Amino acid sequence: MRDLDNSSRGRQAAEYAATADLAAMRVDYGVAHFGSGEDTDLDETWVAGGWEPLLRHWIEQATAVGAAEPNAMVLATVSLASGSPxxxxxxxxxxxxxxxGVTFYTNYDSAKGGQLAEIPFAAATFLWPALGRQIHVRGPVDKVPDEVTTVYWRSRPRDSQLGAWASHQSRPIGSRAEMDRVLAETTARFADVDDIPVPPRWGGYLLRPDEVEFWQGRRGRLHNRIRVRIDAGRQIVDRLQP
Incomplete structure (x- = not known):
């Protein structure tokens, strides 16, 4: 019994040490420099021309410093599958x-597609750690018109088009080998087709923000947060405490 207790205490000590290491991890954001320019403090005037130009500018700056997939965003939806949201x-x-708003594409029969069909609202977060910046976009979501989806679809690499046809997104599959087999069959199916059509249950969504928050890291966790609320076409701008 004593050995078991010692073993248990050892595991607890190891777990605590690992947790302590995580607790000690932090970045004290300072003033970042981009080329010869300086990242001055974010303030309300930066969104005087609307939220979209600043979001676009920050994506461009993330691209300029070599951020991986600077247009990536964490998309949050609401699931009712368990009976509660x-x-x-x-x-x-x-x-x-x-x-x-912000447009993204997916399979309408995917998990996110089903969730958006039930509750057509979402939140998205853009994160660029190298720049010490985040942007949060929240609001209702609509499907984009078919013609908009078609234009984007034609710009996709052929491999991505084949992947969209091969995958029943979010559904279980037995193995990677099975997925590869389905892709090979799909590739053969469209071998003589120059312009692969859009899959019938695939397309875009437009997140129309009613709230956009810009976050800029600063020392001592006293970050800059500017929130833009859109109400009947009118912008309401607030500074939020960090």
Whole structure:
């Protein structure tokens, strides 16, 4: 019994040590430099022309410093599968940006597609650790028109088009080998087709923000947070405490 207790205490000590290491992890954000420019403090004037130009500018700056997939965003939806609302998140790519909102594409029969059909609201977070910046976009979601989906589809690499046809997104499959077999069959199916059509249950969504928050890291956790709320076409801008 004593040996078992000692073993248990050893595991607890190891777990605590690992937790302590995580607790000690932090970055004290300072002033970042981009080329010859300086990252001055974010303030309300930066969104005077609307939320979309600043989001676009920050994506461009993330691209300039070599951030991996600077248009990646964590998309959160709400699932009712368990009988009560539960948040579900995953990373997708922003493939369109306009004053109307943020566009992304997926299989409409995927988990996220089913969740958006039930509760057509979402939140998305863009994160660029190298720049010490985040942007949170929240609001209702609509499907984009078929013609918008078609234009984007034609710009996709052929391998990505074949993958969209081969995958029943979010559904279980027995093995990677089975997935590879389905892809090979799909590739053969379209071997003589120059322009692969859009799958019937595949397309885009437009997240139309009613709230956008810009976050800029600063020393001592006193970060800059500017929130833009959109109400009947009017912008309401607030500074939030960190």
């Amino acid at each position: 539960r948040p579900v998140s995953r990373t997708v790519l922003c493939k369109g940006l306009s004053p109307e």
